[in-house]
Amino acid sequence: MSDVSKRAESIRPFIVMDVVARARELEASGRDIVHLEIGDPDLTTPEVIVKAAEAAMDAGETGYTPSLGLPDLRDAVAYRARDDYGVDIDPGSVIVTQGTSPAMLLLFGSLLDPGDEVIMPDPCYPAYPNYVNFLGGAPVPVRVRAEDGFRYRIDEVERAITPRTKAIMCNSPSNPTGGVLGPDDLAHLARLAEERGIWLASDEIYHGLQFEGRAHSALEFTDRAFVLNGFSKAYAMTGWRLGYMIAPPQFVRPAEKIQQNFFLCASNFVQVAGTAALLRAQDDVARMREVYDERRRYLVPALRSIGLTVATEPLGAFYVFAGATHWGADSVHLASRLLEEAGVAVAPGRDFGPGGEGFLRFSYATSLERLHEGVARLAEWAGAR
Numbered sequence: 001m002s003d004v005s006k007r008a009e010s011i012r013p014f015i016v017m018d019v020v021a022r023a024r025e026l027e028a029s030g031r032d033i034v035h036l037e038i039g040d041p042d043l044t045t046p047e048v049i050v051k052a053a054e055a056a057m058d059a060g061e062t063g064y065t066p067s068l069g070l071p072d073l074r075d076a077v078a079y080r081a082r083d084d085y086g087v088d089i090d091p092g093s094v095i096v097t098q099g100t101s102p103a104m105l106l107l108f109g110s111l112l113d114p115g116d117e118v119i120m121p122d123p124c125y126p127a128y129p130n131y132v133n134f135l136g137g138a139p140v141p142v143r144v145r146a147e148d149g150f151r152y153r154i155d156e157v158e159r160a161i162t163p164r165t166k167a168i169m170c171n172s173p174s175n176p177t178g179g180v181l182g183p184d185d186l187a188h189l190a191r192l193a194e195e196r197g198i199w200l201a202s203d204e205i206y207h208g209l210q211f212e213g214r215a216h217s218a219l220e221f222t223d224r225a226f227v228l229n230g231f232s233k234a235y236a237m238t239g240w241r242l243g244y245m246i247a248p249p250q251f252v253r254p255a256e257k258i259q260q261n262f263f264l265c266a267s268n269f270v271q272v273a274g275t276a277a278l279l280r281a282q283d284d285v286a287r288m289r290e291v292y293d294e295r296r297r298y299l300v301p302a303l304r305s306i307g308l309t310v311a312t313e314p315l316g317a318f319y320v321f322a323g324a325t326h327w328g329a330d331s332v333h334l335a336s337r338l339l340e341e342a343g344v345a346v347a348p349g350r351d352f353g354p355g356g357e358g359f360l361r362f363s364y365a366t367s368l369e370r371l372h373e374g375v376a377r378l379a380e381w382a383g384a385r
């Protein structure tokens with residue numbers, strides 16, 4: 001009998017990591033693989049951010065920081081909230097973390113008792129249900145559909161609320177769908193949260209990468225919101241590990257205690273770099289957004305032209321979630337075939353929940369040249385089927 005805990009056993013692995021591992025094996029044997037499977041920007045961190053980190057290291061800023069984060073960075077988060085959304089937040093409500101991922105532990109760890117439910121979109125970022133399960137809560141998936149731009153239908157969210165519901169999770173722009181919630185969607189969710197005395201948990205990590213209109217924060221619509229955000233995507237800082245949560249006042253101290261005990265603090269000079277990112281890298285974000293948008297405007301019609309279905313234009317992040325049932329109903333099997341037979345690595349939709357079955361996620365965090373190559377290979381594969 002295995003001594004591994006049920007809690008650890010119950011975590012579902014990312015199937016896409018199997019795709020990555022197999023792609024590496026094929027590459028080691030000499031095959032060229034086009035990587036469209038991972039959400040890791042190919043663009044490098046802007047120079048102003050790198051320089052700020054270097055200067056901080058040179059200045060010896062290498063010790064622990066307060067668990068809640070450097071005051072300058074927390075102030076900078078408040079400054080961005082005012083500048084980007086017209087929202088006044090107290091810098092004291094900002095908790096700096098080592099990425100958006102640990103912020104999820106702080107959020108769900110300070111909010112959930114065993115059996116508490118969290119409503120989340122299906123498909124969604126797979127860490128959400130895993131975190132909720134790990135902490136003894138119950139994820140409650142609500143289907144979102146391609147024809148709705150993968151936005152919640154508000155009556156379905158309302159029907160999913162029970163006396164055990166603690167929060168509604170939203171993620172706009174979305175991984176895996178690239179879908180974007182409009183101000184009306186967020187206003188409806190905020191109203192539900194307020195009427196039912198529950199919380200809105202808004203993962204805003206892809207803000208900065210929205211291609212039409214501006215991204216709206218949950219905090220524009222209600223105080224009953226937690227915001228998760230991080231530097232990985234818009235600032236191309238995945239490997240730096242920096243993020244934050246903006247929490248309602250009564251949750252700051254509980255989250256601080258979790259942070260103190262489990263992580264102590266985020267890296268000191270990385271926080272200095274994050275401050276520079278928020279205050280001085282907005283032009284870089286705009287430049288990178290242009291680059292992604294050019295790729296998106298190529299990729300969406302290209303995928304359609306080879307027979308995949310993109311029902312509504314993805315408007316944010318760097319993903320296209322394309323319907324592929326007529327290439328194969330089982331997305332895991334299909335992704336494996338595309339890798340082996342066409343040399344193109346993609347993420348199977350099922351990785352993101354049952355509602356993702358029949359879809360493939362294409363990441364365009366890779367060069368236009370490689371996107372062209374990937375599409376050419378897929379076109380040939382589809383033609384020869």
Ligand SMILES: Cc1ncc(COP(=O)(O)O)c(C=O)c1O
Nearest residue numbers: 099100101125175205230232243
């Ligand atoms: C929706 C979403 N939230 C959170 C994360 C995790 O980000 P971080 O690198 O800040 O931990 C990701 C990473 O892919 C993501 O797609």
